Amino acid sequence: MFSGAQISLYPMSDDFVDVILKAIEALEPYRPFFRIETDDVSTLIVGPPDQLFPAMRDLFVSAARSGKHCVLSATVSRGCPGEPDDPICTPMTASGNDLPLVERIAEARNAVTRAETSGQIVAAQFSLYPLGEGHHMDEIYGCVDFLKSSGVFNRSKNFCTKLRGDAGPVFATLSEAFLRFGAPQGHVALDLTVSANSRTAA
Incomplete structure (x- = not known):
């Protein structure tokens, strides 16, 4: 299964190149496990x-440990039918994604409680898109139920959900949302923005 992300990083600083x-x-x-290309x-x-x-x-x-206001923007995808499978990618068969929705919510919640903290507070907002045929709204509602009990849920916004907390649990929550909701072999996309050290945090 093809899976990957296009990531852009924006440090609000004159020394953005160094950051x-x-x-x-x-x-x-991660280089032994990933194909990484930067332009x-x-x-x-x-x-x-x-x-x-x-x-x-x-x-x-x-980047955030620089103390500068930093933003990450990413488009994340798994199972895209327009991309050839990459040998470095692995299938979702062992993810527990084929369990009933209520069990996946519980498993996702438990995984987040085991996440290590980083000492860096971040805010994130994202939208999850389980694409293709099927009961995609059930998957989205199930994901929202999980998010509200994740410990890092901040609030629902138009078209997205906002999270806030330590980067460890926040990124673990994002990972669980991406891995456990949507068909195991289906196409799932996630649109993500993460911010740290903003002077206007709210």
Whole structure:
């Protein structure tokens, strides 16, 4: 199954180049498991779906520890029918995604409680899109139920859900939403914005 993310990082600082380049170094431990390509617009990471959000977490936390206001924007996808399967990607068969919805919500909640903290507070808003035929609204409502009990739920907004808390549990919540909701072999996309160190946090 093809899975990956296009990521853009925006440090609000005159030394944004140094902040970005240092943050990209945080992806080094993932290089054996990912195809990583960086250009002047974004960084593409392609690889195992369960490692996408840990990689983004480490990238963003590295940038945010500069103390500068930083924003990450990402489009994340798994099972895209328009992309050939990549040998570095792995299927979703062991994710528990085929369990009944109520069990997936409980498993996702338990996974977030085990997430390690990073010491970096972040805010995130995202939208989940389980694409294709089927009961996609059931999956979305189930995901929202999980988010409200995740411990990092902030509020519902038009077209998205806002999270706030330590980067560890926040990115773990995003990962669980991405992995456990939507058909196991179906196409699921997630649109994400994460912010840290904003002077106008609300």
